[in-house]
Amino acid sequence: MFRTALRNVLAHKARLLMTVLAVMLGVAFVSGTLVFTSTLSDALKNSAQKGYDHVDVVIQPHKSDKTSGNPGAAALLDQRLLDQAARVPGAASATGTVSGFTAIADKDGKLIGGGFSTRGGNYFPGQDGKDARYPLRDGVAPHGTGQLALDAHTADRAGYKVGDTVRISVDGPVREVKLTGVFTTDDGAVAAGGSLALFDTASAQKLFAAPGEFSEIDVRAAPGTSQDALKAAVDKVLPKDGAEATTGKQLADEQATSIARSMDSMTTALLAFAGIALFVGIFIIANTFTMLVAQRTKELALMRAVGASRRQVTRSVLAEAFFVGAIAAVAGLAVGIGIGAGMRTLMNATGAKIPDGPLVVSPTTVLVSLGVGIVVTVLAAWLPGRRAARIPPVAAMSSVHATTTTKSLVVRNTIGAVFAGAGIAAVLVATGMADGKATMALGAALLVIGVFILTPLLSRPLIALAAPVLRAFGISGTLARQNAVRNPRRTAATASALMIGLTLITGLTVIAGSMQKSIDKMATSALKADYVVSMASMTPLSPEVAKTLSGLPEVTASSPLSYSPSRIGTDQQSLTGVNGKDIGKLTQLDFSQGSLTGLGGDKAVVDETTAKEKGWRTGSTFPVTFQDGKQGKLTVSGVYTGNQMFSGIIVDNAALAPHQKTSFDNQVLVKTADGATDATKDALAKALGKNPAIAIQDKKDVSDGLAQMFSTLLNMLYGLLAMAVIVAVLGVVNTLAMSVFERSQEIGMLRAIGLDRRGIKRMVRLESLVISLFGGVLGIGLGVFFGWAAGELVSGSLATYELVLPWGRMGLFLALAAVVGVLAALWPARRAARLNVLASIKAE
Incomplete structure (x- = not known):
């Protein structure tokens, strides 16, 4: 029977070609996905681990709610802690780092880098006057507020050389600084197409934190000191509940885990589409083997007549399917490896740079690809093989084919109707549920199966x-x-x-x-506003931007939008700060109670969802703990219907300003005398220095x-x-x-x-x-x-x-x-x- 199955495969090569192609495409999609995501994940992990080559212990602000930007948040790390960390037993050196968004314009005024990966940091020289993290290729380290150094990739891409003037933006206003140095780096974000600008430490602190404060302290171990021993020593000098120490290896492992977790969603999505292709291929395989078996009815009947059992006939068909699936799976794996390599090249060509690294073809990828191709083919061929074995030999040799009986059609249609009805019912029920995704997915699957049967x-x-x-x-x-x-x-x-x-x-x-x-x-x-002004990276916007816009003759009303963390009772709640005097001219909210009129002082308007949860109505007062930990009371002056742009508690900015450690805005709404026109937009852009980091958007x-x-x-x-x-x-x-x-x-x-x-x-x-x-x-x-x-x-x-x-x-x-x-x-x-x-x- 085995030799017969092999002979049949070789005898019907042309008939099986389309089946091989169908399985091969599905397997290629699977293997290509696994190869690409494994390669990308491995490259990102290696790049991330390189970032911790010069770090043995990292000190960071404590990750508890108390210090995550919520009311009463603790300060960042200070110079005193940096000095203490440098002196602990087993420490060779300690480096204070601070970083944040830094937009860099090329010579044509366009933004370099990919938005969120356009970063700035500090150059922290050691005793030798050099920062080991960033070896200088050209020039010298930055010194003073008017100087910076750029990574070599960004400098070469933009055509900048030492001595050039570079236009940058950190929080809105354009700054012109002198390029004093070009450095090399293993930073994964830079390798992926981002940009990195370095300032001296004092300048970076003013831009990204506060004078004398750091966002992180990196401690290097002396020769012979392990990371764990150094961490134990550092723990003794940390302020209670203010900071925490982590070994470089642990951070590298955490980052690798985070990368793997983020890649899981991409892998799952791509494999879902591969699964769809394979599912479609099942119909082709089943069709092909049904027709092949039908064409060999007499041959199979003769085999039955000379002693072959039903099980042997079924096995012969499954053996054919195994050969076809194996050939298709091997071909699909080879094509998939090419697809994986091609996807990496394509992403690099489109500007989404991937760190260098080898093409990863893991044993899991090989086993999964071969297993999927063979299993799908064999399963799809099982039913045709079983049907062939059930045809009586005499009837088959007499060409009396087993026609579909009325009973089988009734059973099939009944089952199909049940599946389709259950699917429709599940989908309709899901539309009325608060979270009906799972129910709807189940209903969709049942309905598709039901329609297929019918x-x-x-x-x-x-x-x-x-x-x-x-x-x-x-x-x-x-x-x-x-x-x-x-x-x-x-x-x-x-x-x-x-x-x-x-x-x-x-x-x-x-x-x-x-x-x-x-x-x-x-x-x-x-929105009634003509324009929404924000940072292109959605990072905080300097208050200077709102001040500049409000002073323009074209602007008739403007309001910055700022978000400040607070606590209402025991619940965390973000407060939205606006210009109470002008916000009514810039927004169009539907109020069920009260209005925006008179928004100011201790007045607040809340959305209906929040009001319902808290039991508030117009005139209700509630206690609030502001960002600096101080307490106050707010009075509800209106209840509105929330939407995707406005929700939660809205107050006047004047009520938030005294409690904000650093003042910044998220967006600025602007209404102009002539409405949204090209001339007005150009005037706003010119007033803001034609800043590449700032987006000026009308409703369209x-x-x-x-x-x-x-x-x-x-x-x-x-x-x-x-x-x-x-x-x-x-x-x-x-x-x-x-x-x-x-x-x-x-x-x-x-x-x-x-x-x-x-x-x-x-x-x-x-x-x-x-x-x-x-x-x-x-x-x-x-x-x-x-x-x-x-x-x-x-x-x-x-x-x-x-x-x-x-x-x-x-x-x-x-x-x-x-x-x-x-x-x-x-x-x-x-x-x-x-x-x-x-x-x-x-x-x-």
């Missing part, structure tokens, strides 16, 4: 709708319709592969379009920025789902090719009675088109339903959500299904038309 039943009436159109193509059209419904199960399996891909694509498109519409409504309804810019995020994500998902569509195309090609082989005698008869080659080609193409459009209609219908259901789930937290049906894109998807049908039929149609008439008629 697809043979649905195929006849839906394909019958195309009869009037097909009749226009004469006998070819009529035969195409009859062929499409001749074997409903095969048609269903072929169409279902395409259905799954289009279901996901349509659902994602509906959700993305509806979210964009809701964001547009939110930006329009919640805010909406377009979010739309760009959705579009980028959607295009990425389209690219990933394209794999499933490609596999579905292979399924249509495979089904038609096998179907043409099965109908060789019939096609020969048609040619003999006068149907020319062109008519044969047209018949096969129309059959493919009908099957593809059938799958497309089901997929788009399910996608719209899932898109609506997901939107109902989202609408609970997004009041402006509105369902948008992208009719244009759905028409495009249906056209895509038609194109798939036409392209998939090219080779089978050509093959059918070239069959020898006499040889075909004599074929069994």
Whole structure:
């Protein structure tokens, strides 16, 4: 039986090619994902560990709630602690570090680096006058507020040389400083395309912390002192509850774990799409083996007649599947390794730099890829093999094929109806739940399974709708319709592969379009301001920006928005500070009680959710603990409906300023006399020094920025789902090719009675088109339903959500299904038309 299985694989190489390709693509996606994420994770881990090469013990502010920016937060690390750390037994040196966002403009005024990875820090010279962390390649170390040093990668990219003037921004205003040095670094963020600017320690403290304070102290061990011994010595000099010490190895391990955890989500997402491609491939595999077994019915019956058992027949089919799966898995693994290497090169080419490192192909990747390919193929072939073994030998040798009984159809349709009904019910229930994601996912899975089971039943009436159109193509059209419904199960399996891909694509498109519409409504309804000014990196903004804007003749009203941590009773609560006098001219909030009028002093307005939780209404007073730990009382002067832009407790900035250690804003809302025009925007940008770090956005810019995020994500998902569509195309090609082989005698008869080659080609193409459009209609219908259901789930937290049906894109998807049908039929149609008439008629 083993030799027979091997012979059958070698005898039907062409028939199995599409199955091999389908499995290979799915396995390639899996292995490529694992190789890429392993390579990226390994490179980031090595880069992170290099950052701790010169560190044995790190002292940081305590990570408890008390010191995390909440009320009563403790100060950062001071010079006294730095000096003590340097003198502990076993310490060779101690370095105080401070860092923060630093935007660097190139010579054209554009921002260098990737937003959050544009950082600044301090150059901390040791006894030799050098900082071991940052070896200088050119020039000298920075000294004084008007000097800085740049990492070599950034300097070379921007064309800066020692002595050049560099425009930078830390918190809003533009500063011009002199470049005194260029250094090299192993910093992973820099290797990934970011930028790093260094100032002398005093200047960095003024920019990022406060004079005499550090965000971290790095202690180097003397020769012969272990990290654990040094940590024990450092612990003795730490202030109680103010700071904590960690070994460099522990921090490196924590960072490696954090990187691995962050990579898990990416790996899971990519593997999910690989799973979709493999799931679609299951239909192709099952279809292929069903047809192969049907074509060898007499052969298998003869084997049964000469003594082969049912189990042996099933095993022979599974052995074939094993060989096919093994070949596909090995090929997929090889292609996947190439994909992994290509993805790294592509990311580097698009500017998303990845630290250097070897291509990682772990044993797990090899085992998983081979296992997935073989297991999926064998499982998909099990049912056709089992069916083949159950056909009585006499009936099979007499060509009396086991037709589908009425009972089996009733059972199938009943099971399908139960699954589909349960799925619809679960989805509908989930739309009314506060957190119905899991229920909706379960319902979606049940519904897709139910529709797949019911697809043979649905195929006849839906394909019958195309009869009037097909009749226009004469006998070819009529035969195409009859062929499409001749074997409903095969048609269903072929169409279902395409259905799954289009279901996901349509659902994602509906959700993305509806979210964009809701964001547009939110930006329009919640804001009266013409512009929102913020840092491009969303880091804190200097109060000087709001002061500059408020003094411009074009500006009629402005308000900085600042967020300050506080405590209401035992609950942490962020307070939003605004300009109470102008905020009513800049926002459009719906109030159920009170208003923004008179917001100032100890007055506050709260959103309905907070008011309901606390039992507040207009006139209620409540105690508050401010950021500096001092206590006060606020009075509710209004209750409004919260949205994505405004929620929580809003107070006048004057009430927050006395309690803020460092004054900064998050955004500035601006209303101008002439509204949002290009000339006004240019005037604002000019007043702020054409700062590359500051974003000046009108309502359309805010909406377009979010739309760009959705579009980028959607295009990425389209690219990933394209794999499933490609596999579905292979399924249509495979089904038609096998179907043409099965109908060789019939096609020969048609040619003999006068149907020319062109008519044969047209018949096969129309059959493919009908099957593809059938799958497309089901997929788009399910996608719209899932898109609506997901939107109902989202609408609970997004009041402006509105369902948008992208009719244009759905028409495009249906056209895509038609194109798939036409392209998939090219080779089978050509093959059918070239069959020898006499040889075909004599074929069994």
